Amino acid sequence: MIIDSLVNLKKYKKLIPDIEVITQYLNNTDLSQIPQGEHKISPTIRCLVSEYIADKESTSLQELHKKEIDLQIIIKGKERFSSSISVGKIIKPFDGIHDVAFQASIDQIVFDADNTMFVIFFPYEPHYCSLLTKEGKSNVKKCVFKILYTQ
Numbered sequence: 001m002i003i004d005s006l007v008n009l010k011k012y013k014k015l016i017p018d019i020e021v022i023t024q025y026l027n028n029t030d031l032s033q034i035p036q037g038e039h040k041i042s043p044t045i046r047c048l049v050s051e052y053i054a055d056k057e058s059t060s061l062q063e064l065h066k067k068e069i070d071l072q073i074i075i076k077g078k079e080r081f082s083s084s085i086s087v088g089k090i091i092k093p094f095d096g097i098h099d100v101a102f103q104a105s106i107d108q109i110v111f112d113a114d115n116t117m118f119v120i121f122f123p124y125e126p127h128y129c130s131l132l133t134k135e136g137k138s139n140v141k142k143c144v145f146k147i148l149y150t151q
Contacts, residue, residue, distance in 0.1 A: 071144070
């Protein structure tokens with residue numbers, strides 16, 4: 001997992017080469033104007049844009065992926081994330097079509113994020129978002145870049 005300021009995103013392109021394509025996309029796109037839904041950026045990158053209210057106090061499940069890296073950027077609002085440094089008990093096995101499984105939540109790492117930050121979750125890094133922050137509920141618009149993991 002990586003949590004950093006959005007201005008530092010380009011520094012990670014040696015680790016994840018597709019970040020170069022994503023930074024070009026971000027420089028040429030007004031994220032606030034992107035409609036909800038899935039947008040194909042390249043053969044190995046898709047962008048899932050969603051809007052929702054971050055209003056849950058906690059969660060009993062965390063998601064994890066096998067084939068894709070999540071690079072999450074909040075466009076509007078704030079939300080709390082929970083993550084774990086290890087895989088726990090799988091409650092819902094992997095769905096190969098959506099590349100997701102769910103484990104019992106182990107809130108070892110909890111942090112708040114806003115539109116100045118990005119978060120990267122690698123395969124098998126359990127995580128959950130949409131949680132309310134100390135400030136309370138928030139209307140969130142977010143872009144999750146799903147990057148095909150080939151290593």
